[in-house]
Amino acid sequence: MSGIGTGYDLSVSTFSPDGRVxxxxxxQKAVDIxxxxxGLRCNDGVVLGCEKTVxxxxxxxxxxxxxxxxxxxxxxxxxxxxxxxxxxVNRAKxxxxxxxxxxxxxxxxxxxxxxxxxxxxxxxxYWYARPFGTSVMLATMDRAGPQLYVxxxxxxxxxxxxxxxxxxxxxxxxxxxxxKLEQLSCADGVKEIAKILHQVHEEEKPFELELSWICEASxxxxxxxxxxxxxxxxxxxxxxxxxxxxxxx
Amino acid sequence: xxxxxxxxxxxxxxxxxxxxxxxxxSVSIQYPAQPTAQVxxxxxxxxxxxxNAVNAPGRDPSQHTQMPxxxxxxxxxxTFKDGVMLASDTLGSYGSTKRYKSFERIRKxxxxxxxxxxxxxxxxxxxxxxxxxxxxxxFCEDDGGMLSPREIxxxxxxxxxxxxxxxxPLWNSLVIGGIEHGKPFLGTVGMIGTHYxxxxxxxGFGNMLARPLFREKHSPDMSEADAEALIxxxxxxxxxxxxxxxxxxxLAKITEAGVSVSExxxxxxxxxxxxxENPSANAVxxx
Amino acid sequence: MNGEMRHxxxxxxxxxxxxxxxxxxxxxxxxxxxxxxxxxDSRTSNxxxxxxxxxxxxxxxxxxxxxxxxxxxxxxxNLSMYVQHFLHQHSMELDTFVSVKTAAxxxxxxxxxxxxxxxxxxxxxxxxxxEGGSVYAVPLGGTLVKxxxxxxxxxxxxxxxxxxxNWRPSMTADDCRRFVHTAxxxxxxxxxxxxxxxRTVTITKDGCKRTFTxxxxxxxxxxxxxxxxxxxxxxx
Numbered sequence: 001m002s003g004i005g006t007g008y009d010l011s012v013s014t015f016s017p018d019g020r021v022x023x024x025x026x027x028q029k030a031v032d033i034x035x036x037x038x039g040l041r042c043n044d045g046v047v048l049g050c051e052k053t054v055x056x057x058x059x060x061x062x063x064x065x066x067x068x069x070x071x072x073x074x075x076x077x078x079x080x081x082x083x084x085x086x087x088x089v090n091r092a093k094x095x096x097x098x099x100x101x102x103x104x105x106x107x108x109x110x111x112x113x114x115x116x117x118x119x120x121x122x123x124x125x126y127w128y129a130r131p132f133g134t135s136v137m138l139a140t141m142d143r144a145g146p147q148l149y150v151x152x153x154x155x156x157x158x159x160x161x162x163x164x165x166x167x168x169x170x171x172x173x174x175x176x177x178x179x180k181l182e183q184l185s186c187a188d189g190v191k192e193i194a195k196i197l198h199q200v201h202e203e204e205k206p207f208e209l210e211l212s213w214i215c216e217a218s219x220x221x222x223x224x225x226x227x228x229x230x231x232x233x234x235x236x237x238x239x240x241x242x243x244x245x246x247x248x249x
Numbered sequence: 250x251x252x253x254x255x256x257x258x259x260x261x262x263x264x265x266x267x268x269x270x271x272x273x274x275s276v277s278i279q280y281p282a283q284p285t286a287q288v289x290x291x292x293x294x295x296x297x298x299x300x301n302a303v304n305a306p307g308r309d310p311s312q313h314t315q316m317p318x319x320x321x322x323x324x325x326x327x328t329f330k331d332g333v334m335l336a337s338d339t340l341g342s343y344g345s346t347k348r349y350k351s352f353e354r355i356r357k358x359x360x361x362x363x364x365x366x367x368x369x370x371x372x373x374x375x376x377x378x379x380x381x382x383x384x385x386x387x388f389c390e391d392d393g394g395m396l397s398p399r400e401i402x403x404x405x406x407x408x409x410x411x412x413x414x415x416x417x418p419l420w421n422s423l424v425i426g427g428i429e430h431g432k433p434f435l436g437t438v439g440m441i442g443t444h445y446x447x448x449x450x451x452x453g454f455g456n457m458l459a460r461p462l463f464r465e466k467h468s469p470d471m472s473e474a475d476a477e478a479l480i481x482x483x484x485x486x487x488x489x490x491x492x493x494x495x496x497x498x499x500l501a502k503i504t505e506a507g508v509s510v511s512e513x514x515x516x517x518x519x520x521x522x523x524x525x526e527n528p529s530a531n532a533v534x535x536x
Numbered sequence: 537m538n539g540e541m542r543h544x545x546x547x548x549x550x551x552x553x554x555x556x557x558x559x560x561x562x563x564x565x566x567x568x569x570x571x572x573x574x575x576x577d578s579r580t581s582n583x584x585x586x587x588x589x590x591x592x593x594x595x596x597x598x599x600x601x602x603x604x605x606x607x608x609x610x611x612x613x614n615l616s617m618y619v620q621h622f623l624h625q626h627s628m629e630l631d632t633f634v635s636v637k638t639a640a641x642x643x644x645x646x647x648x649x650x651x652x653x654x655x656x657x658x659x660x661x662x663x664x665x666x667e668g669g670s671v672y673a674v675p676l677g678g679t680l681v682k683x684x685x686x687x688x689x690x691x692x693x694x695x696x697x698x699x700x701x702n703w704r705p706s707m708t709a710d711d712c713r714r715f716v717h718t719a720x721x722x723x724x725x726x727x728x729x730x731x732x733x734x735r736t737v738t739i740t741k742d743g744c745k746r747t748f749t750x751x752x753x754x755x756x757x758x759x760x761x762x763x764x765x766x767x768x769x770x771x772x
Contacts, residue, residue, distance in 0.1 A: 111630075317677065343675060346696075370677075371651070
């Protein structure tokens with residue numbers, strides 16, 4: 001990062017001479033070094049997948065959740081600092097609940113993403129605040145069908161067909177670009193995400209797959225992918241990896 | 250987006266939208282806090298009522314108690330061997346006008362709880378919104394957990410009691426039925442926070458018309474079929490003798506298998522007794 | 537506020553309430569295949585005095601949603617303006633039409649949260665993509681009820697029977713408009729607080745169409761005579 005040691009990086013209230021807000025860049029950096037998170041908008045729904053590095057042998061399985069439902073029709077996956085991410089999750093929950101209470105209808109995806117983005121953005125405006133070290137992926141299902149959004153630490157929100165953030169994003173994006181997403185079902189999307197996460201994962205430490213989706217199979221509600229489906233995807237991904245390893249040898 | 254005050258204001262207590270925190274006002278500076286016996290010394294902070302928020306300067310402390318507009322009549326409920334049964338008609342009365350004939354007054358709360366309501370139906374809708382928020386919170390937790398019927402009942406007791414303490418009651422009698430630890434749960438709350446659990450419950454007119462039947466014929470270990478027959482009979486009596494009722498009912502059953510709320514149905518009624526046609530024939534001089 | 541002042545304010549409030557201008561009113565909204573029809577009379581009275589004989593009680597909220605107003609004219613006018621404001625704000629952030637459900641929800645919330653202060657019985661009706669034509673009743677206490685058709689105002693008591701008998705689920709737009717029109721005319725024939733002209737709005741996916749029936753052309757019912765002015769016009 002060019003800014004290191006050149007000043008202008010102590011607060012989000014000061015631009016650098018070349019027009020950057022270094023604190024925001026550093027927050028993005030915190031996301032970039034975190035576990036990979038992938039989202040795919042398939043033809044019948046959205047799948048979100050996280051690579052959760054197992055930091056200790058004594059860690060309980062399934063702890064350190066990274067995907068969260070924020071309403072029945074919307075959910076988030078958080079990349080980067082998970083403690084920061086949970087703050088965003090809480091805000092998203094109350095935005096969804098407020099909208100429902102005020103307008104009597106579930107919040108459309110594009111509005112939820114806008115509101116999360118506004119919230120995140122505020123932390124880039126004041127000297128006493130620190131931007132969130134998290135990018136969140138938002139999966140929604142509404143009148144406009146399934147949608148996938150990514151909101152980054154600067155408060156920018158984009159809608160994607162497929163997205164990847166975190167450590168393995170480069171490799172993951174290349175693979176996602178080759179997928180025919182409009183022909184891909186969520187059931188296959190789960191397998192693809194497992195495969196990509198195994199592909200981009202750096203050897204030594206083991207990792208846990210956390211997958212959530214919103215599609216017909218989950219009753220059009222944002223839910224964890226059932227354990228047996230994840231296990232099967234995991235098995236297939238490992239088999240594919242072994243196969244390609246043998247090809248390499 | 251306009252900010253919605255949280256449904257339960259920490260300053261005003263459950264069931265009141267309002268400020269999130271006690272706000273220091275000139276009142277509290279002028280009159281320093283007095284030792285208050287009603288404030289719990291520990292725990293239950295979220296149910297602590299800030300009297301400065303209640304009697305904020307410039308605010309009229311007494312709100313006029315409203316009268317109900319659109320109302321529902323009796324809800325009947327009883328336990329049986331495998332669960333709980335609730336029934337009511339589907340009428341929303343407007344004074345004595347039978348205005349809304351398909352108003353569902355019995356609603357599923359979650360996979361093991363059902364709520365039935367009589368009284369002001371706008372307040373019932375408000376209460377359902379509160380419960381739906383809680384149910385969505387449970388959904389977001391995504392751990393399969395949900396509020397138990399007793400928890401929901403306790404919660405509603407707090408909400409209704411707190412609102413009556415604000416001179417602004419929710420004008421309802423509620424019946425909460427469900428399954429808890431494999432056992433039936435049946436409880437009720439009134440508009441001023443009166444509450445109890447029992448093996449059979451009826452609100453409103455039903456308390457006079459159906460409860461005597463229940464006392465005579467109900468037993469907690471009766472079969473589902475017997476319970477259904479009994480509740481049908483009680484519904485019929487309510488229909489004959491409660492002016493604010495129609496022959497269009499819904500029946501909810503909660504068992505270990507889950508919750509079901511029936512489609513509206515009508516019950517057969519009898520008007521063909523011989524003496525009905527000419528009641529004075531055998532009692533000369535009467536009308 | 538000291539005791540004396542409060543007493544004075546309450547007395548004034550009482551006085552104002554008593555003289556309040558009220559929409560005696562017959563209002564109705566009915567859904568049909570693909571849309572809704574709303575209808576109303578045009579009388580606004582202040583005690584026995586007809587303050588306005590050509591009132592428009594059908595108020596537009598959005599492109600495809602109207603509201604029928606009954607109760608206090610002041611309350612319902614301001615309520616409608618609030619709802620219009622919120623819906624307008626909301627329509628700018630949505631990429632589609634605002635739903636009838638949302639319009640109805642805003643109306644109920646305002647009515648429910650201020651039930652002690654308002655005298656407003658509303659019927660919100662319109663067309664949207666998800667539900668087609670829909671009618672939501674928002675009576676006095678702020679209950680929200682979705683219904684196939686709804687009546688409101690003092691005149692409604694006189695026509696419940698007729699409407700229950702004659703409403704059918706799949707009418708054409710024309711039949712539905714005739715149903716609404718006839719219903720209002722019957723209410724006006726018996727309710728002193730309803731009268732004047734008949735206004736209707738038909739809302740479908742293609743838009744809103746208003747009709748206006750002047751008081752002189754309102755259908756005659758039992759015991760009524762044709763006005764001379766109209767016969768003269770015809771003969772002239």
